[in-house]
Amino acid sequence: MAKAPVLLFATILAAQISPTLTVGNVPTVHAAKGSTAVVTLHAVLPPGFHANSNTPSDAYLIPLSLKWTGGPLEAGEIVYPKAANEKYSFSDKPLSVVTGEFTITTKFKVPANSTQGPASENGVVKYQACNDRMCFAPKTVNVSVTIAIQ
Amino acid sequence: MNQLRSNFRWLAVAAVAGLLGVVACTPNRPARQAVKDDLQRKRASDFALKDAGGKVVHLADYKGKVVLLDFWATWCEPCGIELPWFIEFERKYKDRGFEVLGVSMDDDGWKVISPFVNAKKINYRVLLGDDKTGDEYGGIEALPTTFVIDRAGRIASVHVGLAGKKDFENAIEQLLDAPHGEAPHGESPSAALRDNSRRSD
Numbered sequence: 001m002a003k004a005p006v007l008l009f010a011t012i013l014a015a016q017i018s019p020t021l022t023v024g025n026v027p028t029v030h031a032a033k034g035s036t037a038v039v040t041l042h043a044v045l046p047p048g049f050h051a052n053s054n055t056p057s058d059a060y061l062i063p064l065s066l067k068w069t070g071g072p073l074e075a076g077e078i079v080y081p082k083a084a085n086e087k088y089s090f091s092d093k094p095l096s097v098v099t100g101e102f103t104i105t106t107k108f109k110v111p112a113n114s115t116q117g118p119a120s121e122n123g124v125v126k127y128q129a130c131n132d133r134m135c136f137a138p139k140t141v142n143v144s145v146t147i148a149i150q
Numbered sequence: 151m152n153q154l155r156s157n158f159r160w161l162a163v164a165a166v167a168g169l170l171g172v173v174a175c176t177p178n179r180p181a182r183q184a185v186k187d188d189l190q191r192k193r194a195s196d197f198a199l200k201d202a203g204g205k206v207v208h209l210a211d212y213k214g215k216v217v218l219l220d221f222w223a224t225w226c227e228p229c230g231i232e233l234p235w236f237i238e239f240e241r242k243y244k245d246r247g248f249e250v251l252g253v254s255m256d257d258d259g260w261k262v263i264s265p266f267v268n269a270k271k272i273n274y275r276v277l278l279g280d281d282k283t284g285d286e287y288g289g290i291e292a293l294p295t296t297f298v299i300d301r302a303g304r305i306a307s308v309h310v311g312l313a314g315k316k317d318f319e320n321a322i323e324q325l326l327d328a329p330h331g332e333a334p335h336g337e338s339p340s341a342a343l344r345d346n347s348r349r350s351d
Contacts, residue, residue: 134292134311
């Protein structure tokens with residue numbers, strides 16, 4: 001019987017701890033000179049939490065974003081996950097959010113005159129998560145990928 | 151098939167017995183207290199935070215008043231649900247010695263807070279929070295986090311996450327109706343947050 005309050009306490013406590021977006025390591029991407037390298041980040045939010053999509057429902061909300069901050073290649077189009085419109089108890093209207101597992105894809109242009117060999121690209125994913133009762137401060141996750149230019 | 155039926159019957163009996171057991175073992179829950187008992191309240195840390203006009207505001211400036219101290223942010227949707235309640239409370243209770251103080255935890259500061267405050271017609275004082283103040287109030291991991299502070303500057307209740315309007319109203323009215331008294335020395339609000347953070351659950 002004593003386990004129930006402990007479990008309840010643990011559950012409540014877990015719900016109040018800021019969730020962390022996990023972004024998996026990206027294997028080396030191979031691309032030929034003059035082509036496009038497609039880099040896909042696989043991200044996971046813990047169950048019970050959501051983050052605003054890259055196009056949030058309200059101007060005040062902080063969007064999911066990926067910014068490539070360093071590396072020899074130019075980042076082109078970034079494709080964000082398809083947003084879900086979900087209704088929460090704290091909002092009058094559905095919110096544009098992402099939940100669970102999702103991907104963010106970036107297309108890097110590999111110029112024809114690129115130097116052959118590995119190109120390291122570094123970026124930052126920014127997100128702001130909430131559950132159905134509270135929100136947590138925006139956070140960032142550093143990401144890096146190696147593009148092997150052939 | 152008979153075996154299956156028998157198993158099912160046992161499962162049903164066990165489920166009912168379990169349910170009855172839980173009900174029997176659950177103590178009668180007393181009505182939830184709106185505020186902590188007088189002697190259990192911890193002193194709220196004083197702070198020095200600036201308002202939109204650049205004026206430094208201390209919590210100590212509000213001694214003798216009941217204060218609803220709301221940590222919030224413009225990007226926090228659940229905070230937006232509570233704002234109209236707090237606007238109403240400010241109007242309804244101000245003459246009885248009550249104030250709402252909103253502490254915004256927006257990293258981008260007044261350039262995002264001021265338009266929001268104007269758009270939402272917030273009628274109470276809003277201050278720009280910082281990590282130091284957040285730490286003094288238990289770390290403020292989640293927003294909204296709201297403290298209801300008595301006239302002696304002690305934390306009477308804490309709500310982490312979206313709370314009920316009635317919970318706030320009950321706390322405010324109870325504190326406004328209480329006789330004025332001097333505060334004993336208490337512990338830090340961090341301890342109060344640990345003790346109280348389940349109050350809104």
